[in-house]
Amino acid sequence: MSPTAVDRVAAVLREQILDAQLDAGTRLVEGDLVEAHGAARHTVRAALRALADEGLVTIAPHRGARVAGLDADAIVALYELRAALEVEAAHLALAKHGDVLPPSVHEAAEVLARACGRARPGWPTVSRAHADLHTALVRAARSPRIEAVHNRLTAQTRLFLLQVRPHYTFARLADEHLELVDDLERHGPEVLRLHLRAAAGSVVDGVLRDP
Template sequence: MTAGDRVAAQIRERILDGQLPAGQRLVEGDLSETCHAARHTVRAALKALQTEGLVEIVPNRGARVAGLDADAIVALYELRAALEVEAAHLALAKNGDRLPPSVHEAAEVLARACRRARPSWPTVSRAHADLHTAIVRGARSPRIEAVHDQLTAQTRLFLLLVRPHYTFARLAEEHLELLADLERHGPDVLRRHLRGSAGALVDGVLRHAQ
């Protein structure tokens, strides 16, 4: 891991854990001190995070934490639905209409993280992303996996925005039910699940996109 990768990882986790909210300015000098890195290293890290959709860099105005507006949320929903629903279809078809054990294991990890006496949001956020990644991995399609991996950061950013609409208990229950319904009713269940989450933020916009 290069110095730039290390700094990018530190800033990324602070954004996705909610420590750096959308719109907050990212001052190179401050980050240089916080991350114990040279300013040119911080600059490279911010550019890398810009490609992930987590940072916006405006010429002559500097960098700030990116947000997701209604259009971006709809676009993310549409792309995730295209990838994850097809991946679920393939995963079920290749495993006798059942999801691989790795998917159920990832769901249990998420449920345990949500059911702790004092749940940790960073842990829950990562477990949620790991579950959806496990569904995609179940398809055994390297190209779908590669594209889906590029969405991981934005997916966690989206979950941070939708967090106020969920309790930890509901998040765990909903995803355990999702797997059972996928095996009973097929991959369109996943499309409705993704749409429901996005709709919590932009229902009107999403409805017109259907």
């Protein structure tokens, strides 16, 4: 099915938000977006509503739309949901593949490491590679329902990673995820819970210090 005008506008805005071209709190003025995208006003409104459903935009009566951020409560809630899904997915993946992870997970980790190891790493590429690794891990569980719910978190997970960014170097991000894949096979799914908790904790601490 070909993308609609709403899909196209939403896709452009989504990537601008997730690639850090639009900061949290940035106003999204309908008139400006109509002109920038050559779209009808109702198309822009529908695109903004779609992004609001994904948690990337907030829309307030009489105040319009803004790029969403994640406060401490939202980060903790996202961590709890991701942990529930991803730790169970890791458990299933290991059980179904003889206590090892399939090549697709190892390959995704290597892609992330290469993206981080470039002379000038690009944040959009790194962000997508990070999301692809966690998606590969969930897919390895071969549980369509877990995968379907996890897919709906992809945009918020990348939004969260924007807040992790100041706390990590590219090298650290690569090393931790290569180590994560290795440790999952050595020590089991609980290492993934610790990994997710550590990432959330680094951002929540920062949010609490500097609201």
